[in-house]
Amino acid sequence: MYHPTSRVLTVLELLQAKPSISGPELAARLEMDVRTVRRYIMHLQDVGIPVEATIGRHGGYRLRPGFKLPPLIFTEEEATAIILGLLMSSWLEIEQPSAAIEGALAKVSRVLPLQARERLQAVSSHLSFYPPSQQARPSASLLIDLSGAIHASQRILINYTSHHKEDTQRKIEPYGVTGWKGRWYMVGYCCLRQGYRVFRLDRIRHITILAETFEKATDFDHEAFIRDNRNIGPINLEVEFQTDLATVQQKIPASYGILTPSATGVLFQGTYYDIESTARYLMALNMPFLIHQPLELRDTLRHLGEQMIQIANTPIPPQAH
Known part of the structure; x- marks a missing residue:
């Protein structure tokens, strides 16, 4: 059975494939009634796809001549969620280039219908978000490297500055990364200390992904460990x-x-x-x-x-x- 969203996209594909297609033909191809076809056509029109109805003996539906489908289609609600997320990214306490955020905002705006684009431009130009602290912030590349190592169960070697400003090199079996109260933390098994530890990402000065793999303990919950750790919790x-x-x-x-x-x-x-x-x-x-x-x-x-x-x-x- 098709999901409604899949059916709407199938309607769009059929409209792209033929100069014109009738409502009964669409209904037959998708095994639905004509009323449902009309509802899906209206949904496409609501997200800015110029579907036109033609009348007469050979009437039906067609895409406006010259229309080219953008690579992505968002509803206004989806675009709002993406844009707010991009604008609020400064609150994530992750160091990332402002040019990357501006580029992503521009790309999302380009694929929106004109009316939705103008409304979201009004939102983005009148909202400002500032990070909750001015402390050191880990880079987005560090977060990506850690996530990859965790996913592949690879050991990592980190140069780490402790709470007491001591510089050490640790071999870690990483289990998870968690954002908590304005900071990012990694939970992992420390081969040096022979136990599970919590590491602040902003104190990791360098990371090397090792070729060594490890088997994760199935009974260890890194999120619960974060919550119970006295240095992080309330x-x-x-x-x-x-x-x-x-x-x-x-x-x-x-x-x-x-x-x-x-x-x-x-x-x-x-x-x-x-x-x-x-x-x-x-x-x-x-x-x-x-x-x-x-x-x-x-x-x-x-x-x-x-x-x-x-x-x-x-x-x-x-x-x-």
Whole structure:
């Protein structure tokens, strides 16, 4: 049994093959009634195909003389979805050339009927999207290479910069790539650490696809591993500022979390998704605080402090004369 979309395309193929074809002939060729043929003809007209009805003894349907079918046909709803997706691609946190996006937009617009094209040009010219962060973004080519290796079950060799800025080379058996809260992550089995690990794509400096293949564990769910990983999932933050409520309220918007006066200061509770960004935010507030949770925040702050000390102790090199 044909899918309705397949039948509509078959009607179009028959119209292209003959100068004119009658409704009863179309109905007989497609094993349907004439009313259904008329409905499919109207559908083609709705998406901008100039199907004309001819009357008389040899009347029927034909494509307008001189009409050439574009390589792709989109309904207005399909084109809108594609264009919005292209415009919002900056939110994907993937580095990609703007010329590629502009070229794709132009190609989609060219195959649209004039009226639909004008409406979508109005949409694209009045919408702007900006990435949620200005941090390093992985390239689209990296995403493509990883996807290919995952599909073919090939091991990869990556040069990776860890959370603590340590550069290592890892052999990985990649299982999946996931976008999560503005960042991209790869889950894989690390041959160096002998266990499953999560790697941020923006910290992968180089990738080599190896000829070696591996057999994936059927009982491992990389998406569940991402959700359960404490460094990626929601961080339940609970810190106690050593100052008064009025001071804290001046520096922290009410939407950021819950402020509760305590015996020694103000308890701040909130949910965040990146422990390093959270640590930097707390430091920028310039208020002393105690960490209740997560305990990993202590290590992150300690590492940031070491970075600051190193920067402060780095002398200016002598100028050459």
